[in-house]
Amino acid sequence: MEMFLILPVLCALTLLLLIGGRDAKQPNIVFMVADDYGWNDVGFRNPDMITPNIDKLAYEGVILNQSYVQPLCTPSRNAFMTGVYPFKAGLQHGVLFPQQAACSPFNKPFLPQYLKKLGYETHAMGKWHLGFCKWECTPTYRGFDSFYGFYQGAEDYYNRTVDGGKDFRDNKQPIMPDTTIYSTYVYADRARKVISQHDKSKPFYLYFPFQSVHQPIEVPVSYENMYSNIKNEGRRKYSGMVTAMDDLVGNVTAALKENGMYDDTLFIFTSDNGGWPLYHGNNYPLRGGKVTIYEGGTRATAFISGKGLEKTGYTYNGMMHAVDWMPTILSAAGGTPEKDIDGIDQWDSLRTGAPSKRTEFIYNLDDMNPPFEGHAAIRVGDYKLIEGYPGPYPGWYKPETETINLETKKDETNITDNERYAKHGNVESLGRELYNLKDDPYEHNDLSLSHLDIAEELSKKMAEYHKQMIPANFPNNSAAANPNNFDGYWSPGWC
Numbered sequence: 001m002e003m004f005l006i007l008p009v010l011c012a013l014t015l016l017l018l019i020g021g022r023d024a025k026q027p028n029i030v031f032m033v034a035d036d037y038g039w040n041d042v043g044f045r046n047p048d049m050i051t052p053n054i055d056k057l058a059y060e061g062v063i064l065n066q067s068y069v070q071p072l073c074t075p076s077r078n079a080f081m082t083g084v085y086p087f088k089a090g091l092q093h094g095v096l097f098p099q100q101a102a103c104s105p106f107n108k109p110f111l112p113q114y115l116k117k118l119g120y121e122t123h124a125m126g127k128w129h130l131g132f133c134k135w136e137c138t139p140t141y142r143g144f145d146s147f148y149g150f151y152q153g154a155e156d157y158y159n160r161t162v163d164g165g166k167d168f169r170d171n172k173q174p175i176m177p178d179t180t181i182y183s184t185y186v187y188a189d190r191a192r193k194v195i196s197q198h199d200k201s202k203p204f205y206l207y208f209p210f211q212s213v214h215q216p217i218e219v220p221v222s223y224e225n226m227y228s229n230i231k232n233e234g235r236r237k238y239s240g241m242v243t244a245m246d247d248l249v250g251n252v253t254a255a256l257k258e259n260g261m262y263d264d265t266l267f268i269f270t271s272d273n274g275g276w277p278l279y280h281g282n283n284y285p286l287r288g289g290k291v292t293i294y295e296g297g298t299r300a301t302a303f304i305s306g307k308g309l310e311k312t313g314y315t316y317n318g319m320m321h322a323v324d325w326m327p328t329i330l331s332a333a334g335g336t337p338e339k340d341i342d343g344i345d346q347w348d349s350l351r352t353g354a355p356s357k358r359t360e361f362i363y364n365l366d367d368m369n370p371p372f373e374g375h376a377a378i379r380v381g382d383y384k385l386i387e388g389y390p391g392p393y394p395g396w397y398k399p400e401t402e403t404i405n406l407e408t409k410k411d412e413t414n415i416t417d418n419e420r421y422a423k424h425g426n427v428e429s430l431g432r433e434l435y436n437l438k439d440d441p442y443e444h445n446d447l448s449l450s451h452l453d454i455a456e457e458l459s460k461k462m463a464e465y466h467k468q469m470i471p472a473n474f475p476n477n478s479a480a481a482n483p484n485n486f487d488g489y490w491s492p493g494w495c
Contacts (some may be wrong), residue, residue, distance in 0.1 A: 030206045032254075039283040061303050061476060064316050067302035067320040072291060073273065074153070078104045080326060089104065092366040106145060115333055121306075123145060125475045126205045128149060129152065133494055208252070274288070282398070294374070310490045319359070324344050361379070365462070375392035386433040
């Protein structure tokens with residue numbers, strides 16, 4: 001008799017757990033990467049910027065106040081894909097150039113390869129920049145069901161050329177979209193097509209590394225005119241590019257709504273590095289910009305929004321790093337991240353607002369000379385140590401609303417090594433800067449001499465990381481890459 005009474009109770013409890021627990025349905029995931037996007041170039045920080053679609057997603061989700069990336073494109077993208085620091089992949093020095101026979105190593109699977117095992121349909125649109133010299137380096141060989149975009153680090157927004165070659169693919173096929181149409185419109189059309197044709201019985205993953213807002217500085221005049229108050233032409237056009245990118249975000253969210261997928265979608269948005277002062281990106285009041293390992297080059301405009309979040313509408317101050325996105329996304333999708341990576345699964349922290357599981361990270365480690373970007377830095381808790389060359393933009397640059405800021409316009413590529421080192425103070429002697437980012441987030445007060453014990457402690461910790469470094473894979477250019485060998489397109493098949 002007691003057993004008959006107990007069984008219904010157990011069944012009821014099981015049903016309640018199933019109903020009241022976390023939704024077991026896998027989310028659709030849209031991972032958006034804004035290229036060279038400045039800390040101060042988004043509406044939720046700077047009311048002069050027109051970004052209503054980005055702002056809406058951010059305010060409805062969680063704005064990430066301490067989400068870090070690498071100081072340049074290729075290293076950040078490799079970190080997103082693999083969860084591994086670039087200095088362990090040979091991608092810590094600069095970016096991959098079209099003529100270099102190099103790509104992201106094959107020893108670590110990419111995130112979409114794991115997602116496919118979980119049943120996801122995987123799509124990539126936009127900028128690749130993880131190598132292309134052989135087919136095995138390219139998106140459809142690294143876990144993506146489809147690819148629509150370009151292989152290199154930048155290209156013209158209309159004629160889709162860079163360094164004398166055309167660069168646009170529909171999967172493996174070289175194509176040339178209408179050269180009178182600005183690229184954000186082209187990508188919006190493709191996004192609508194991919195979303196509308198998706199089989200809703202399967203979860204959907206879209207990796208969308210935007211072309212925007214990387215140079216060249218080009219935008220339809222209608223967007224430029226939205227910033228007629230800005231006298232500086234470059235900054236005016238750049239700001240227009242930001243709003244064109246925001247409209248692209250709006251087109252993606254609208255397509256998801258039209259196809260009944262929006263409410264089941266988790267959105268991740270991050271820049272790949274800070275804004276580029278040379279091309280009108282702005283990170284004020286953070287110090288520096290793209291290419292530097294100051295905060296302006298590495299602290300990303302980022303947020304997470306949508307499906308699965310239990311606490312929303314606030315700013316999260318926990319520490320995140322680019323390597324964390326791979327295991328975090330995989331966890332959100334219902335997978336189990338690998339343990340032999342640098343990334344930390346932060347899904348529960350982001351989902352609930354719990355403290356970050358990360359307490360330290362490496363900004364970059366690079367021994368190759370001449371220095372191209374910030375060479376070495378570590379953060380542990382509130383303290384940040386920089387050793388050696390920090391990068392070419394050491395200042396605090398306000399938006400160029402009136403005139404050109406000549407300091408940011410100096411051509412750093414034509415100065416000698418001695419000039420480069422001398423410009424940045426004590427690199428040849430002590431070569432060290434220490435900041436307390438909790439008290440001094442804008443890096444004004446160097447504590448390397450007054451807090452020598454802390455500087456020494458962080459230096460020893462960074463030296464332990466350094467033991468894991470592999471040499472940078474930065475080969476000389478190869479004539480075999482010449483697009484003239486491939487009907488004018490930058491194409492695989494030469495390495």
